Amino acid sequence: MTEAPQKKPLLEVIQTGEEDDETCRTFVMHNEDHTLGNSLRYILMKSADVQFCGYSIPHPSETKINFRIQTNGKPATEVLKKGLEDLKKLCQHVQKTFEHSMLEYKESHPEDAEMVEDT
Template sequence: MTDVNPKRLQKVHSSKDDDDDEKCQTYVITGEDHTLAGALNLMLHKNPDVRSAGYSIPHPLENKLMLQIAVRQKAKTTSDEVFKKALNDLNNQCQHILKTFEVACEMYKEKAGVNYSEDERMDVS
């Protein structure tokens, strides 16, 4: 499992909810939109320790999203750990999709007899 780059997390700020509990927090992520939020929300809902998760974008002109995570009280984890796991799971899934796509492209090229030079290849990294 690959870890999330700490520099990327500088755009994430968290605030504990009223009860000052580590099992329920709201994260404010700047510079992201529904694309990341929807995917993270899906990953969070797959985790059995998550009681609820949801996101909102306060205003279309504000460049931020708010993601709220509540972990089950009996779970032996915190909302921070669940959030990091969701980010890592999403990253791993994206890497798998990219590798599968690249393999399929290479198989197609071999079957079709296409031979692209390195200069003509699309860089998706």
């Protein structure tokens, strides 16, 4: 009987340096690229809790990013979680605004209804 292959987690924490220091962490995000890396870095760098934040892609053929966070005292995992939540809210706002604008355009330009596909 063969065992099913182990699924790789979407998020891993790499221990670098002292294990007790929760303010510095490197996270590996699998199946992600610059889209999430740069957006999340931008959101986190706006936080007063963040001292340093950056990401790298180890190799162009790999679909993962290494994401480093150093904070001013808060645990890096909490800061990452808040950053992901803030990014999600921002994306939801952009989507809602886009859908509202499309609806307004369709209502004000009925002659273009065939040209504008439903979203």
